[in-house]
Amino acid sequence: MPKVSKQKSHLKSHLKKINIKGQRKSKYAKTSKTITQIDSENLSAIVRSIEDFKETQNPTTSNHIRLLKHQEIVFNEIREMSDDSKYNVFNLFNTMRYPKGKNEGKVISVHLQKKAMNFIINGIYKKRS
Numbered sequence: 203m204p205k206v207s208k209q210k211s212h213l214k215s216h217l218k219k220i221n222i223k224g225q226r227k228s229k230y231a232k233t234s235k236t237i238t239q240i241d242s243e244n245l246s247a248i249v250r251s252i253e254d255f256k257e258t259q260n261p262t263t264s265n266h267i268r269l270l271k272h273q274e275i276v277f278n279e280i281r282e283m284s285d286d287s288k289y290n291v292f293n294l295f296n297t298m299r300y301p302k303g304k305n306e307g308k309v310i311s312v313h314l315q316k317k318a319m320n321f322i323i324n325g326i327y328k329k330r331s
Contacts, residue, residue, distance in 0.1 A: 280291060298310045310318075 280288060283291065295309075298315065300306050300308055300310060
């Protein structure tokens with residue numbers, strides 16, 4: 203009896219392999235049929251679509267270019283600072299990070315940075331009457 207189950211499982215796995223090969227062949231057949239049906243008008247539309255897709259995937263998109271410009275400005279400002287100021291900037295980068303939680307290690311949000319600055323302005327630089 204055990205031989206039958208082994209044969210049965212072997213037969214099932216063999217049939218699966220045959221079915222997968224058949225599916226691959228049908229996919230290749232569909233692809234080759236589609237390729238042969240492409241005319242010059244459709245081909246130019248496909249080429250335009252591919253070029254548009256490449257442009258969206260290109261790292262020189264406007265957001266990336268804007269980011270590079272901001273990065274260059276920041277690095278230039280840091281280069282022009284005195285050594286003491288550079289040390290303070292380094293400490294600022296390390297201090298203004300989330301200490302724990304899901305954002306641990308990330309730079310604190312702009313909203314919280316503004317709140318901290320408002321606290322400093324309204325607390326330390328408050329007019330004393």
